[in-house]
Amino acid sequence: MGTLDIVEKVDSYLSEHGLHPDNVDMDKICDTFLAEMEKGLRSDSSSLAMLPTYIPVKKYIAPDENVIVLDAGGTNFRSCIVRFSPDGEAKISKFTKHTMPGSREELSAKDFFSKMVNFSEEILMDSSNIGFCFSYPTKITPERDGILLHFSKEIKASEVIGKLIGKNFLLEAESRFPDAEWNLTVLNDTVATLLSGKASAEEHRYSSYIGFILGTGTNTCYIEENSNITKADLKDVSYTHQVVNIESGGFDIKLSKIDKAFYKTTEASGTYHFEKIVSGAYLGPYILFVLKKIAADLLDENTAKNIKSIKTLDTVAMDTFLHDPEADSPLANACSGSATEYRKALYHICDKLIERAAKLTAVNLSAAVIKSGKGTHEKFPVCINADGTTFYKTHNLKKYTCRYMNEFLTQKHKRYYEMVHIANSPIIGAAIAGLQNQ
Numbered sequence: 001m002g003t004l005d006i007v008e009k010v011d012s013y014l015s016e017h018g019l020h021p022d023n024v025d026m027d028k029i030c031d032t033f034l035a036e037m038e039k040g041l042r043s044d045s046s047s048l049a050m051l052p053t054y055i056p057v058k059k060y061i062a063p064d065e066n067v068i069v070l071d072a073g074g075t076n077f078r079s080c081i082v083r084f085s086p087d088g089e090a091k092i093s094k095f096t097k098h099t100m101p102g103s104r105e106e107l108s109a110k111d112f113f114s115k116m117v118n119f120s121e122e123i124l125m126d127s128s129n130i131g132f133c134f135s136y137p138t139k140i141t142p143e144r145d146g147i148l149l150h151f152s153k154e155i156k157a158s159e160v161i162g163k164l165i166g167k168n169f170l171l172e173a174e175s176r177f178p179d180a181e182w183n184l185t186v187l188n189d190t191v192a193t194l195l196s197g198k199a200s201a202e203e204h205r206y207s208s209y210i211g212f213i214l215g216t217g218t219n220t221c222y223i224e225e226n227s228n229i230t231k232a233d234l235k236d237v238s239y240t241h242q243v244v245n246i247e248s249g250g251f252d253i254k255l256s257k258i259d260k261a262f263y264k265t266t267e268a269s270g271t272y273h274f275e276k277i278v279s280g281a282y283l284g285p286y287i288l289f290v291l292k293k294i295a296a297d298l299l300d301e302n303t304a305k306n307i308k309s310i311k312t313l314d315t316v317a318m319d320t321f322l323h324d325p326e327a328d329s330p331l332a333n334a335c336s337g338s339a340t341e342y343r344k345a346l347y348h349i350c351d352k353l354i355e356r357a358a359k360l361t362a363v364n365l366s367a368a369v370i371k372s373g374k375g376t377h378e379k380f381p382v383c384i385n386a387d388g389t390t391f392y393k394t395h396n397l398k399k400y401t402c403r404y405m406n407e408f409l410t411q412k413h414k415r416y417y418e419m420v421h422i423a424n425s426p427i428i429g430a431a432i433a434g435l436q437n438q
Helices: 003-016 026-042 109-123 165-176 189-200 257-263 283-298 301-309 315-323 330-334 340-372 389-393 397-412 425-436
Strands: 066-072 076-084 090-099 129-134 138-140 146-148 183-187 208-214 218-225 241-245 382-387 417-420
Touching (some): 003 283, 003 340, 026 397, 066 425, 076 109, 076 425, 090 109, 129 165, 129 189, 138 183, 146 165, 165 183, 183 425, 189 208, 189 218, 189 241, 189 382, 208 340, 208 425, 218 340, 257 283, 283 301, 283 315, 283 340, 315 330, 315 340, 330 340, 382 425, 389 397, 397 417
Parallel strands (some): 129 183, 208 382, 382 417
Antiparallel strands (some): 066 076, 218 241
């Protein structure tokens, strides 16, 4: 069988089983996504949480003041001090990074917050303002604390669910510093990314702003008019708009029977379906799961047998194969001793699954731009501050995403966007939020 023949066979098979990019109907899925956004703004009965943040988007940043930043991410817990110069430049100091509590073993709520205070104890007396970037589905209160709805990214600390993040962190901190007082703001990392994008942008350059993260997990946020957020009591607030955290990783999407089977192998199998087929924590395991299901139908006996014997495949190892199919990796080794055409077939399968993830990501971002109501003039595009190593480092993922966005959002829907990447966005945005809540 020639290379062209096997590539055609792969495409036909993937299409037949709902795994090909062509199976992603962007119009249909975007309409569903927008409908879920609307429903989530009205009530909680949606796969998109649409969480109010009570954070308006302001231009002014208080200069020459220390702010403590805590960043609980998908993989790491980071802490530091941030200080802005009068021209808005952020200086980061006393930076530390630790493994995220609960990522290795189940923790009690007390141990969860105790570890966080342990990790940040040395800087807690450096400022009375704290911006706490908490990268999990969290309902923000009008006081800008946050109630954890549930963990994603396989974090194990079930006692924390339903608890106030800021209050419990401060209770542990106050037990060690009884005379200290802090103003603490809890926000999502995607919200922080949006704030960083707004603060770094040229005045009047953009019509609106979106924060987007595709790393260990994925999420998106945008700016919404308060009048559209009918599930929240906003009659007494002084601002007319705020950042809304979509929790886009929760979008309920099932494109194939294999997707449904994969979800059952994950923690909280009934939730966060979108995240589980596009994000860094899952892409490698998902692709290995798919390969084990379909290898015998598409590859030779030797390669199929070797794939069946692979116990784990993270996204980095999968990506190594896509960057160089000859380099040492579990997937490359699975092809050892097989004809070249099967290595090419294996590569094509992986590449098409990445392209499908990119097409779905493009739907997500397009829906956020359309819902914002902005970006209708090419001179004033919507600024998308995109963050996350999966988005930037996974082979072809960003390229495919932008290609589909250009085709669907710009050419078809006449909405204009510009994608930017601002270093340390979650930290800078959390610092801005912390200083705004004095």
